[in-house]
Amino acid sequence: MKGCKFGSHRVIEPKGVLPQPAWKIDNTMEPRDNEILLDVIRLNIDSASFHQLVEEVGKDEEKVAAKVLSIVNDRGKMHNPVTGSGGMLIAKVAAIGSELKDKRDIKEGDKIATLISLSLTPLKINKIKKVHLDQDQIDIEGQAIIFESGVYAKLPDDMTETLALSILDVAGAPAQVTRLARKGDIIFIIGAGGKSGLLCTAMARDIIGSDGKIIGLVHSERSKTAAEKLGMSDALFAASATDALTVYNELHRLTDGKMADLVINCVNVPDTEMTSILAARDRGTVYFFSMATGFTKAALGAEGIGHDVDMIIGNGYCKNHAEISLNIIRKYPVLREIFEKKFSK
Numbered sequence: 001m002k003g004c005k006f007g008s009h010r011v012i013e014p015k016g017v018l019p020q021p022a023w024k025i026d027n028t029m030e031p032r033d034n035e036i037l038l039d040v041i042r043l044n045i046d047s048a049s050f051h052q053l054v055e056e057v058g059k060d061e062e063k064v065a066a067k068v069l070s071i072v073n074d075r076g077k078m079h080n081p082v083t084g085s086g087g088m089l090i091a092k093v094a095a096i097g098s099e100l101k102d103k104r105d106i107k108e109g110d111k112i113a114t115l116i117s118l119s120l121t122p123l124k125i126n127k128i129k130k131v132h133l134d135q136d137q138i139d140i141e142g143q144a145i146i147f148e149s150g151v152y153a154k155l156p157d158d159m160t161e162t163l164a165l166s167i168l169d170v171a172g173a174p175a176q177v178t179r180l181a182r183k184g185d186i187i188f189i190i191g192a193g194g195k196s197g198l199l200c201t202a203m204a205r206d207i208i209g210s211d212g213k214i215i216g217l218v219h220s221e222r223s224k225t226a227a228e229k230l231g232m233s234d235a236l237f238a239a240s241a242t243d244a245l246t247v248y249n250e251l252h253r254l255t256d257g258k259m260a261d262l263v264i265n266c267v268n269v270p271d272t273e274m275t276s277i278l279a280a281r282d283r284g285t286v287y288f289f290s291m292a293t294g295f296t297k298a299a300l301g302a303e304g305i306g307h308d309v310d311m312i313i314g315n316g317y318c319k320n321h322a323e324i325s326l327n328i329i330r331k332y333p334v335l336r337e338i339f340e341k342k343f344s345k
Contacts, residue, residue, distance in 0.1 A: 018120070
């Protein structure tokens with residue numbers, strides 16, 4: 001039997017919506033002819049979601065595991081009801097529907113990373129083996145389904161699974177930078193010491209070379225250390241990304257009042273919209289990769305201060321984004337070393 005290519009046949013409630021906005025989906029692990037069944041190895045919970053879970057239950061592996069199980073059991077997917085976000089996973093291909101067998105570049109037994117959100121992926125967890133609190137990752141025994149429209153990437157053979165997962169989780173951000181950054185730009189990266197922030201910094205430097213300027217905002221000395229080790233920012237400073245006026249004043253000083261041509265928001269906490277908007281010059285661009293972004297706050301906030309900026313929603317997918325992000329890691333050994341030590345133990 002064939003299902004809807006977008007997975008609408010698995011929506012339980014409310015009827016008439018697609019799997020991502022649905023409250024509950026069918027996670028029966030019997031694939032349709034145009035679905036792919038996966039044996040899941042590890043979940044990578046998106047940063048905003050994992051941060052919220054830890055804030056709610058504490059930095060305790062068993063409590064985080066219980067909360068994740070509760071969400072998946074209730075919703076049929078790992079769709080955080082507070083942040084609305086999910087993450088992605090790595091798995092072995094268990095079965096490929098008859099409609100897809102001759103149309104895909106994978107076979108049973110291949111290891112892949114899904115490049116679609118857990119917030120729309122039918123998931124069944126049989127056992128949580130380990131919660132990696134410092135990596136936002138969870139080892140499990142379970143299964144998942146990819147719809148016909150779903151995208152994925154084969155895991156590369158020149159890096160560990162955990163390293164590849166940490167990169168592919170945020171692959172959309174550096175790939176979008178290739179579209180947005182221009183030589184001569186002043187680029188301001190909020191969350192410059194995190195996974196997406198470091199990748200965006202490297203990609204931005206790759207594009208602008210010695211032209212323009214890259215300025216990074218970090219929230220802690222640990223993050224600042226990683227960004228400093230990368231050595232691709234012209235300036236770094238530590239402040240709360242929610243403190244819009246403090247950040248504005250410091251960026252104003254560092255840019256001689258010019259402000260940023262491109263602002264990239266990579267943080268995992270809410271209420272950073274106005275910081276991002278104030279950081280951009282008039283007719284500048286703000287790219288919200290953060291899943292903690294409130295887009296109503298951003299739209300009305302920009303209007304409220306009379307600031308004319310282009311705001312882009314952080315689509316996690318763009319063409320060839322997996323290969324673009326893996327290649328930037330391959331190109332810069334120092335970036336790879338940081339990821340291996342900080343995000344892929």
